[in-house]
Amino acid sequence: MFYHNINPVFFHLGSIQIRYYGLVYFLGFVFFYFYLRHYVKKGKIKNLNYDSLDTFMIWFIIGGILGARIFEFLFYLPSTLLTNPLEFFMIWHGGMSIHGGIAGGMLAAYLFTKKHKINFYKLADLAAIPLLFFLAIGRLANFVNGELWGTISNNTTTCIDYTKSQFINNAPDGCRHPYQIYASLKNFVVAISLIFIKQYSKLKDGLLFWWAMLLYNALRFLVDFVREEPNFLGITMGQSLCLIFSIISLYFIITLSKKK
Structure with missing residues (x-):
């Protein structure tokens, strides 16, 4: 069992709080910008x-x-x-x-x-992998923030207890699944898988991007069963959107694969 009591504030600039979550977003966009600059320099787009x-x-x-x-x-x-x-x-x-x-x-x-x-798809294919890494690190920032709680877990070895945190208002009771960690690992796995796919497969423009979309949404649909969120007939709003995005992604994968 892990007792969550992490201060979400990284440091202060006078009265301004610099939080890990905001820092992740800022650094993520900075990295993404210089990543694309690298490919612009090489004339890839x-x-x-x-x-x-x-x-x-x-x-x-x-x-x-x-x-x-x-x-x-x-x-x-x-x-x-x-x-x-x-x-x-x-x-x-x-x-x-x-x-x-x-x-x-x-x-x-x-x-x-x-x-x-x-070419939209050339740019989208380049962006897919770094953005997945960004989402993976973003979920770790959610964990630091003590948000996006998991459902109650029976496994007391790996569950998270938020009740003793001095930084979380209205902390949930019980010991919870570390949903943010599951989601982060899922995004890392998808990103690393796509690196291998990109390295060893000759995909048409756009297919890497749509595979990223499909894998992200299909796996998130499964992981979100342990996310604490209002649901209808056992399916959350996030899962409903995952299904819609997965269907759209599958459609474009099939369509692009058939193009000569």
Whole structure:
């Protein structure tokens, strides 16, 4: 049993709290930017240069944040959107749907690539693996934050007890599955698997990206059975979105595989 009592604040800058979670997001975007710069330098993506990459990152970040907030309020907090719509803009209060972030980031990237005559799938394939590593580390940051709790576990050796934490308000009772750790490991496994697939298979443009989407969502659907979240007939909203994204991913995998 692990007693969770981790301070989510990494350090203070005067009165400003620098949290691990925010730091992960910041460093993740910085790494992603320089990762893409490396491929721009090698000329791997036609029509993408340093200047257009800077613009792309702005589009991608804004699209991801907007998508994450829209999905969060539409699917998870619709009553809050009706009673306090200004809460939508208060992103420092938290509340980001990963599915919304993916959808918003994809849409922004697609519109950007169409405008600048860039191959969307070449860019998406390059982005797939680092973004999965980013999601894996992000789940570890969720664990540090003491959020996204698992369901009650009968295995007292590996479960997490939040009740003694001085940093978590309304901590859940009982000993819980370390859902955040499961989800993080799942994302690491998918990312590493895709590295091998990329290395040893000649995939058509777009297939690596859609395989990343399919594996991420299909495996998350399974892992989320031990996530504490309201459900309908045993299926959570997150799992419902995973099913939809998995079906869409499978459709594009089949369609792209048939293209000559």
